[in-house]
Amino acid sequence: MRNPYRTQKIAFFFLFFATLLIVVPVGLIIVVIIQKGLPAINWHFLSDIPKQGMRAGGIFPAIVGTLYLVTGAILFALPIGLLAAIYLSEYSKDNFLTRMIKLAIVNLAGVPSVVYGLFGLALFVVFFKFGASILSGSLTLGIMILPIIITASREALESVPQSFREVSLSLGASEWQTIRHIVLPNAIPGILTGTILGLGRAAGETAPILFTVAAFYLPRLPKSIFDQAMALPYHLYVISTQVPNVDEKIRYGTALVLLAIVLFMNLVAIIIRYKFRKRKKW
């Protein structure tokens, strides 16, 4: 005879097992990378240029390059994304054009990253003649994270209760004043969270920077935004597949630094969100 209690137990076991399956790889990745990479981490590794054909020395230029690229991407994507999100959530009417724009944003989020790379090559490197440079790479990464920023910002703006807008307008404030003084301040934590998640994505991607900025080996720091630069994800790819006999320690050390940067950004996003939820009172 069927035992409903036992059926439930089996069902719960599978639900739990599926959940565990998600956690295990994450944990394993972190453990393995820390275990194999930590011995490589020291001040010298973080602050020196690569030596002996990247088989020794440090990864400083790649760290700096990644930070430059991420900063550039955000300088480009945040203002445009935020302004677009404000327009879409606060001003746009529900018409054909708006629907097309929203569809475009959804599609933009689905484009494979290597396609962004090719697009960046064609538009920024070749057409605008920026060359393979930090500028080209930042713009390409910026376009890639635009949908993330727009979507997160729109959600943050739309989660501000409509009643706040009505109150503000009923007191004779203009629509712009309402957005500026009531809607935006209450949406900022959500916008920041989305932005930082976008940053993490930009820091970790290899394909978009492959043709637009990344240098195979460049043992000095970039001097201007028109210089090429090394970047962590691409550097990791190079020392893992293109250069023979690179010490495992160095490869995993590089991966660890990249992982730490991305996880740190996500952590900041989580903290902001947590603080905001605690402060929220409606």
Add this chain to the structure above:
Amino acid sequence: MVKFEIHDLNAWFGSHPALKQVSMEIQTNEILSIIGPANSGKTTFLRTLNRLNDLNANFKMKGAVELEREDIKRIDVEILRCKIGMVFALPLPLPLSIFENVAYGIRMHGERNKKRLEEKVEEALQQAYLWEEVKGRLNESAFTLSGGQQQRLCIARTLAVGPEVILFDEPCSGLDPISTAKVEETMIELKERYTIILVTNNVKQAARVGDRTALFLNGELIEIDKTDKIFTAPQDIRTDGYIRGKFG
């Protein structure tokens, strides 16, 4: 003196008619209570007066609403909403301090002088009978106040802008009887200086505070008259039925 003149006002949300051929006059310094069952168009009528319905893309209206003989569509909407303040059904403080809630409207109209802001905030809180309760904690979040205090804060916030008319949209629906009594008292005091339009679900409240009372039913204005006349000798049988609680 006539404050509002409304002629043949019709309103729709999409294809659903919300107001049908409503015409009335509203006098200066009176309290007009509007009663009627849910979905009778009371709130729509109220939100037509300060054009808050315009926020809804589906809203359409026909007919004329005149504030002191001027069509409200011709008045700059920000100025109109300064002249016609509104207190909502639920206490809706903005996520700011007590002081900033009251100062918000004045600030948005360009007042920067700190001293004048403080004076106006105090004056508004005095008028709403909240000053004594909050004067020591003006910088605390408005959400630390009780529901009744929050609603009086909303009244103070509306008064601070210096309106001529105040629209109350079921202001006591979320309040206990004691807070309700305080809000009603405030309304009667305010009548001296303002024109008040009160939408209420509570027939007794209309009887207590209204100089005149109007009954809405399915978007139509059934009857409008002096409050004691409405409650003692209504002209329309439906008015009689509604105030006796036979329907609605």
